[in-house]
Each structure stands twice: as structure tokens, then as C-alpha cells.
Amino acid sequence: MNAPLRRAEIDLDAYRANLDLVREWMDPVELMAIMKADAYGHGLEPIALAAVDAGIRWIGVLTVPAALRLRSIGVSEDVHLFTWQHDPALDFRDAIDSAVDIGVSNVPELQRVIDAVDQRPARVHLGFDSGLHRDGATPETWPALVSLALDAQRAGRIEVVAAYTHLAESSDQDDTDAVALFDAAVERADDLGLDIPTEHVAASLAGLERKEFRKDMVRMGANLFGIPGADGVSAADLGLEPVMTLTASVAKTKRVPVDTGVSYDYTYRTTTETTLALVPVGYADGVPRLAQGRIEVAIAGKRYPIAGRVAMDQFLVDVGDADVRTGDAVVLFGTGEHDEMTVLEWGEALGTIGEEIVCRIGARVPREYQGHGVEGHVAEYLRGER
Amino acid sequence: MSAFTGITVDREALIANYGRVAEQVAPSGVIAVVKANGYGHGAAEAAQAFVDAGAEWLGVADIDEAVALRQAGIDEGVRILAWLHAPDEDFRRAARYGITPAVSSVSQLAAAADSEVPAVHICVDTGLSRNGAVESEWAELFATAGRIVRGGNRTRVEGLMSHLANSSRADDLDQDAALQRALDGLAANGIVPDMVHLAASAASIAVPETRRDVARVGLALYGLSPFADRTSADLGLRPAMRVTAAVLRTVPVRAGEGVSYGYTWRAETDTRLAVIGLGYADGFDRDFGNRVSVRIGDRTFPVVGRVAMNAMHVDIGDADVQVGDEAVLWGDPANGDPAVEEWAAAVGTINYEVVARVGRSVERRTT
Numbered sequence: 135m136n137a138p139l140r141r142a143e144i145d146l147d148a149y150r151a152n153l154d155l156v157r158e159w160m161d162p163v164e165l166m167a168i169m170k171a172d173a174y175g176h177g178l179e180p181i182a183l184a185a186v187d188a189g190i191r192w193i194g195v196l197t198v199p200a201a202l203r204l205r206s207i208g209v210s211e212d213v214h215l216f217t218w219q220h221d222p223a224l225d226f227r228d229a230i231d232s233a234v235d236i237g238v239s240n241v242p243e244l245q246r247v248i249d250a251v252d253q254r255p256a257r258v259h260l261g262f263d264s265g266l267h268r269d270g271a272t273p274e275t276w277p278a279l280v281s282l283a284l285d286a287q288r289a290g291r292i293e294v295v296a297a298y299t300h301l302a303e304s305s306d307q308d309d310t311d312a313v314a315l316f317d318a319a320v321e322r323a324d325d326l327g328l329d330i331p332t333e334h335v336a337a338s339l340a341g342l343e344r345k346e347f348r349k350d351m352v353r354m355g356a357n358l359f360g361i362p363g364a365d366g367v368s369a370a371d372l373g374l375e376p377v378m379t380l381t382a383s384v385a386k387t388k389r390v391p392v393d394t395g396v397s398y399d400y401t402y403r404t405t406t407e408t409t410l411a412l413v414p415v416g417y418a419d420g421v422p423r424l425a426q427g428r429i430e431v432a433i434a435g436k437r438y439p440i441a442g443r444v445a446m447d448q449f450l451v452d453v454g455d456a457d458v459r460t461g462d463a464v465v466l467f468g469t470g471e472h473d474e475m476t477v478l479e480w481g482e483a484l485g486t487i488g489e490e491i492v493c494r495i496g497a498r499v500p501r502e503y504q505g506h507g508v509e510g511h512v513a514e515y516l517r518g519e520r
Numbered sequence: 521m522s523a524f525t526g527i528t529v530d531r532e533a534l535i536a537n538y539g540r541v542a543e544q545v546a547p548s549g550v551i552a553v554v555k556a557n558g559y560g561h562g563a564a565e566a567a568q569a570f571v572d573a574g575a576e577w578l579g580v581a582d583i584d585e586a587v588a589l590r591q592a593g594i595d596e597g598v599r600i601l602a603w604l605h606a607p608d609e610d611f612r613r614a615a616r617y618g619i620t621p622a623v624s625s626v627s628q629l630a631a632a633a634d635s636e637v638p639a640v641h642i643c644v645d646t647g648l649s650r651n652g653a654v655e656s657e658w659a660e661l662f663a664t665a666g667r668i669v670r671g672g673n674r675t676r677v678e679g680l681m682s683h684l685a686n687s688s689r690a691d692d693l694d695q696d697a698a699l700q701r702a703l704d705g706l707a708a709n710g711i712v713p714d715m716v717h718l719a720a721s722a723a724s725i726a727v728p729e730t731r732r733d734v735a736r737v738g739l740a741l742y743g744l745s746p747f748a749d750r751t752s753a754d755l756g757l758r759p760a761m762r763v764t765a766a767v768l769r770t771v772p773v774r775a776g777e778g779v780s781y782g783y784t785w786r787a788e789t790d791t792r793l794a795v796i797g798l799g800y801a802d803g804f805d806r807d808f809g810n811r812v813s814v815r816i817g818d819r820t821f822p823v824v825g826r827v828a829m830n831a832m833h834v835d836i837g838d839a840d841v842q843v844g845d846e847a848v849l850w851g852d853p854a855n856g857d858p859a860v861e862e863w864a865a866a867v868g869t870i871n872y873e874v875v876a877r878v879g880r881s882v883e884r885r886t887t
Contacts, residue, residue: 137606137607137608138606139582139584139604139605139606170801170829170830171799171801171802171829171830171881172801172881174801175801196830219768219797219830219831220768221522221525221766221768221797222522222766222767222768222843222844223521223522223766223844239769240769242843263771265777265778266779266780266781267771267773267777267779267780267793267795267825267833268780268795268828268831268833269768269769269795272771272772302778302780302781302782302783303781303782304778304781304782304783305783308778308783383606383607384607385604385605385606385607385651386624386625386651388645388649388654388657389654389656390649390654394649395647395648395649395685395687395691396648396649397648397649397650397685398648398685398686398687399685399686399687400685400687400691410649412650412651414581414582414604414606416556417872417873417876417877418555418556418557418560418876418877420877422869422873422877423869423870423873424868424869442649445650446555446556446559446581446872446873446876447555447556447581447582447604448581448604448650448651450649450650460607461607461608485807486805486806486807487806489800489829490800490801490805490806493800493801493829493879494800494801494803494877494879496556496877496879496880497557497879497880498556498557498582498584498585
């Protein structure tokens with residue numbers, strides 16, 4: 135079928151270009167490509183394989199099950215897969231067997247990892263809570279975590295790969311304070327006799343703006359998807375390309391008279407005789423009800439606001455007398471090349487961030503991958519060979 | 521023992537709700553609507569529960585959803601209606617999988633007849649301005665339908681449907697009157713559909729005159745109220761979705777310390793936080809932070825700080841909360857759980873949106 139109801143086009147060339155650009159900026163610091171939340175809604179497997187094809191050595195995926203999905207499609211152990219949020223009931227055996235890097239936050243968690251070790255030692259990153267209060271050991275509990283790690287490493291049960299923290303990006307001063315706490319923690323580990331080979335602290339925003347926070351490795355997610363995080367900075371300003379373009383096909387057009395009520399509760403009424411175009415994407419697909427009055431979509435290079443309430447499966451646009459027909463392409467967000475909004479602009483218009491928009495594009499929207507003509511793992515995967 | 525992180529759908533509640541709705545709209549029938557992954561509850565499981573409760577009809581938005589139900593094992597003894605179609609839909613899949621399309625235009629009707637689907641419903645716009653045929657198109661559409669039927673085609677016109685705007689009782693009754701004009705138009709072309717359907721959850725309860733032959737009911741079957749001023753219990757319904765998460769960690773914070781990205785919340789006194797592993801990527805708005813509460817044990821505690829991509833924080837004070845404990849985001853208020861409507865109101869939306877947007881990343885299980 136040529137004109138699907140809706141789709142998210144994922145441009146793997148754009149992803150690779152962003153990856154190359156960011157690596158150039160970070161050089162010689164290592165880059166960990168963050169792909170949690172199903173690669174921010176872009177689809178974990180194709181994004182990961184595209185990154186592997188581009189030579190990435192570190193991938194962050196949040197959870198062990200996600201890391202194991204990547205190992206199962208042939209992401210080799212040369213590529214380190216970092217995980218750091220674990221269900222309290224998780225059995226770490228498969229992660230250890232598959233050489234998945236495990237971030238640990240506290241003594242009981244590390245003990246569970248140690249207890250799960252059979253033959254090969256577990257690869258462990260020690261998490262430190264520098265103020266975000268999400269994961270990591272607090273300054274008070276850090277020495278006990280380090281001591282346990284030291285003992286387990288000496289016993290050959292684990293290999294301490296790194297120490298890490300997450301920054302809150304609340305203010306420059308807060309982040310400076312947080313990194314100072316982290317530095318003190320690493321020093322404390324050293325005092326206790328534990329060598330920390332790698333330190334990673336900064337994510338997308340701080341990695342760009344605070345060179346001194348880059349340490350040995352920077353973790354980046356949003357920038358790689360073309361969604362920069364700094365106020366007032368567009369992807370284009372930085373040379374990044376948005377990776378996801380959300381499109382739909384006009385499912386119906388209708389000519390209606392003046393003062394026609396549109397969608398639930400008739401919150402919009404036509405002011406002249408006009409044409410309404412039905413866009414088959416609704417809040418279940420990731421266009422929030424809040425988008426009414428805030429979002430415009432592009433049809434043939436022209437912007438139209440949403441008319442009336444966004445419904446579960448669809449919304450309408452008032453296209454006036456424009457020659458819009460059933461089957462015409464509607465671009466909801468994309469690169470901006472065809473006068474559509476970018477996802478960054480969606481985030482701003484909806485009082486949130488672009489990451490929330492792309493992560494929440496729903497399951498009914500098929501992801502279609504473009505730019506994988508090159509040979510490599512991702513091409514094999516998309517042909518169903520992995 | 522660690523708590524389950526994900527959605528637990530109460531099958532008995534789905535079955536009871538179906539019974540309640542069926543009884544209320546009788547002698548009209550019910551089309552059980554399971555679009556948008558069963559309003560976030562899991563389409564196949566919800567559909568099976570409704571079928572087990574006696575549903576003969578299921579409704580979805582598009583043919584992909586309908587095919588997925590067939591592939592999940594809903595057999596062709598159960599009818600499935602789909603009404604939102606791709607522009608060049610040829611309806612061959614609909615024919616192959618025994619799916620009944622509702623068509624809104626002459627070209628859709630002709631394509632459906634060519635595909636030899638056994639039956640179609642005709643969808644007309646009586647005021648919502650969405651995907652039905654507008655009144656100016658009816659004459660041609662109904663004449664085409666008449667020709668198809670008289671021509672001995674395999675496809676019969678089984679139903680006529682429209683969708684209400686729920687704007688007001690008067691507007692809904694105006695739409696019902698417009699639907700009657702459509703019925704008269706069809707009759708003039710020799711077609712008397714067996715199934716006329718207009719009302720969805722709200723009108724099937726509030727405007728009984730619009731029930732016609734069958735009501736298309738979604739939200740109420742999941743145990744939720746379509747009305748701002750009436751609860752599930754008021755309507756005799758039981759919310760079927762319960763969202764829980766295991767506490768991943770507890771952490772003490774000192775007065776003045778900030779929490780989560782941007783430090784949008786700071787502790788007023790020394791306190792403790794619990795972290796749970798659900799975030800905006802899972803369908804929980806970034807803006808829920810500082811606006812909603814979760815239940816842990818017998819108490820409720822506020823969600824504080826910005827909801828992150830995969831985690832949120834709860835201020836637990838000095839309560840005895842341990843790693844692995846269950847936090848209930850929402851469930852059935854009759855059991856003391858927070859109501860999903862509290863979450864909806866916190867961000868200025870409706871329960872429909874909150875349940876439908878819980879992400880595919882969240883594990884779903886049925887009890």
C-alpha cells in the first residue's frame with residue numbers, strides 16, 4: 135500500500151551523521167550512545183545496529199532485558215552495553231554471561247550481582263548519587279559500596295569498569311557542585327584502594343556545554359536523535375538532523391458550510407465555507423489533546439492548525455480553499471525542510487521536551503527505516519536476516 | 521518478593537462491566553470497542569474478555585487493528601467493525617479476515633464491494649465533522665449502495681452508523697434526527713439496514729434515545745466514566761486497569777535538596793524518597809510531577825520532581841517503605857487505590873487519554 139494511515143520515518147543516515155558529528159566534538163573523549171526507551175521511540179534494534187555499523191563501542195540501554203535483546207541479534211561483546219536500572223527481582227546471571235555492563239547503586243544490589251556470578255566476572259559500574267536522587271550510592275553509603283566492590287574484585291567475582299553519576303542540569307552551579315561531589319567520591323575510592331578505570335558523568339546537555347565534565351566518556355541520547363536540549367538552540371544551529379519524521383495521509387476531505395462544529399464538544403466552528411481534512415493520528419498515537427491550538431501540521435508545504443479536539447485516533451485541520459485531497463501527505467513533525475515543525479518545536483509548544491514527544495509515539499505508528507542501503511548489520515536486520 | 525511493575529487488567533471487571541452496560545442499553549445491543557490497544561488495556565485480552573461476556577461485535581478504528589485481533593485468536597464467529605481506512609484501502613484484507621468495514625464515501629463503498637466483503641456499514645457525518653460522509657454526499661452514496669445491492673453483488677449494506685459530538689443533549693438529538701434522514705435516504709434506495717448505531721459510552725448512558733439498535737461502547741467497558749461529574753462507582757462500573765510499580769530504591773534527602781531534572785521540587789524538611797521505574801517514555805507525563813499521588817501500603821504519597829524518561833520520585837517521609845514494595849499509581853478507588861481521573865485532572869485532560877497513552881513498553885498482565 136502506498137499511502138499508509140500514519141508512519142514514523144526513521145532516517146538512519148541522519149542518525150549516523152549525528153553520531154559522527156558528536157564524536158568529532160567529543161574527540162578524544164569516548165561516546166556512549168544512549169538508546170533507552172526503545173531508542174527514544176525510534177526502535178532499539180535498527181538504531182543500535184546502525185551505530186554498531188558506524189563503529190560505536192559503547193551503548194547505554196537502561197535495562198538488562200534491552201541489552202539482552204541486542205546481544206540476541208548479534209551485537210558482539212566488543213560493544214559494551216551499559217544498564218543501570220534494575221527490577222528488584224531481576225536475576226543478573228544472563229547479563230553476566232552476556233558481558234552486559236551493570237550499573238549498581240547500593241550494597242544489596244551489588245551483592246545480588248556478586249551472588250549471580252558463575253564463571254566470568256561481572257562487569258560493574260559503580261553509581262554515585264550526586265544530587266539527582268534517582269540512582270547511585272549517596273555520599274554516606276558510597277564507602278561501603280566501594281569496599282564490597284574492592285573485595286569482590288580481589289576475589290575475581292567482578293571487574294570494576296567505571297564510576298558514574300547523573301547530573302540534574304538544574305543550574306551550572308548545581309552541576310558544578312554535583313561533579314565536585316563525584317570527584318570526591320572517586321578520590322575516596324582511590325583512598326580505599328579501588329582504581330576506577332573510567333569515569334562518566336555528562337549527558338547530552340552538559341557534554342556539549344561543560345567540557346570539563348566530559349571525563350573519560352560522555353553519554354548522549356537526545357543529540358543523536360537531533361533533539362538538542364539547550365534553550366533556544368535548534369538542531370540546525372548545531373548541524374544535527376532530526377531523525378524521526380511523523381507523517382500521515384489525509385484520510386478524507388469534506389466541504390462544510392460556515393459555522394460547522396468540529397470534533398467533540400464543538401470547540402471549533404468554521405468561520406466560512408471551508409474544507410476540512412481528516413488526519414488519522416490521535417492521542418493514542420502520540421499527538422496529545424493539548425496539541426489543539428498549539429500545533430500546526432504541514433500539507434504541501436503549508437501549515438494548518440488543528441481544528442477542534444484531538445480524538446483518540448484522529449484530528450481535523452481546516453484547510454480553507456486549498457486543493458487538499460484524500461491521500462495527500464501530512465507532515466506532523468520532521469526536519470523542517472518542508473516547512474513542517476520540528477519535534478523540538480513541538481516540545482516547546484506543548485510545554486515539554488522533544489524527548490517526551492518521540493518516546494510516546496504509539497505502537498500503531500509503524501516505524502519505517504530509511505538510509506540503510508549501505509551494507510552492514512542494520513541492513514541484514516531490516517531484511518530479516520538477524 | 522518484589523512488586524510487579526506494569527499494568528494488571530482485571531478480567532472479571534471487564535466481564536462485569538460488559539454485563540452492566542449490556543443490561544443498561546438492552547434491548548439495544550453492544551459493539552465492544554477495543555481500538556487503541558483496548559484503550560491501553562491490551563486489545564486481544566480485552567476483546568477475549570468481552571467475547572466471553574457475550575459480545576458478538578467488536579469495534580476498532582482501522583483494519584490493522586482488526587487483523588491483529590483475528591491473528592490473536594478472535595474467531596470469525598465474532599464480528600469486527602473497522603471504520604478508519606487508508607486512502608487507497610482495497611478491503612481485500614478485510615474480506616480475507618472476515619472484517620466488516622464501515623465506509624464513508626462512494627469510492628470506499630465501491631472498493632469494498634469489489635473486494636466482496638460480505639457486509640459493509642455506511643458511516644455518515646451527522647455533525648461531528650469527522651470521517652462520515654457529509655449530508656451533501658448522501659444522495660450519491662446511497663444511490664450507489666442501492667445499485668450495488670440490486671446488482672446482485674455479494675456485499676450487503678448491513679449497518680448505518682454515525683458518531684456523536686457529545687456537545688449537548690440538544691446537539692446529540694439533532695444528530696439523531698440527521699441519522700433518521702440518512703435512514704430515510706437509504707430506504708428510498710431500497711435499503712433497510714439491520715444495525716443502526718450512533719451512541720458511544722457517554723450518550724448510551726445520558727441520551728438513551730440515541731441507543732438505536734446497538735451502542736458502540738469503549739470507555740465504560742473498561743470501567744471508566746465518560747462524565748466529569750459521575751464516578752465509575754456512580755455508574756456501577758469497576759475500573760479494570762491497575763498500574764503498579766516496585767520501589768527500586770529509597771534515599772534520604774536533606775531539607776533544601778532538589779530532586780530530579782531541573783530540581784523542580786526541593787525538600788522542605790529532611791525526608792526520604794522512593795524511586796519507581798516508570799517514566800514519561802512509559803506514558804506517564806513529565807508534568808505529573810508535583811501534581812499526583814501514589815499509594816504505598818495504606819497511605820498515599822506525592823510524586824515529586826519532574827517525571828524522568830523511565831523513573832519518578834515519591835516523597836515517603838518517614839514511612840516504612842522498602843525496596844520491592846508496591847506503589848499503586850491508579851486502580852479502582854473502591855479498593856482504596858488512586859483514581860485515574862485524578863491523574864487526568866492533574867494535567868488538564870480526560871481519563872481516555874491517560875489510559876490510552878500508557879506505552880507499549882509497559883508490561884501488561886491479566887488476572
